[in-house]
Amino acid sequence: LVENAVKHGIHPKVGTGTVHITAKMFNGEMLFIIRDDGVGIDKERMPKVLLPWFGSGNGVGLSNVHERLKSLFGEDYGLRIMSEVNKGTSIYVRVPLNENNAGKGGIDGAGKAQGADYR
Numbered sequence: 001l002v003e004n005a006v007k008h009g010i011h012p013k014v015g016t017g018t019v020h021i022t023a024k025m026f027n028g029e030m031l032f033i034i035r036d037d038g039v040g041i042d043k044e045r046m047p048k049v050l051l052p053w054f055g056s057g058n059g060v061g062l063s064n065v066h067e068r069l070k071s072l073f074g075e076d077y078g079l080r081i082m083s084e085v086n087k088g089t090s091i092y093v094r095v096p097l098n099e100n101n102a103g104k105g106g107i108d109g110a111g112k113a114q115g116a117d118y119r
Contacts, residue, residue: 032092
């Protein structure tokens, strides 16, 4: 997600750009927020951004992230994308901090990944 923010949000922008990354624990979940002040995603492209092979590059960025989150956390994760052309994009990723999800690649209460190798 961070790479996408830099590659598609900041790189095409004229002048300087910023990417903000925030992580918060809330109600037994971890929330990651990735924001950029780049070129944004227009309304016509927004419904397609999670489709495989759609995009300006090889088309696997957001679709790949979405599929990996589904395989690790099942339906217990959330992904929200908000964007405005020429203002930037914000992506919110919510994953469970529940040890019961450890077999699915959940994150334990200490924030350590379980059941998945991220190397």
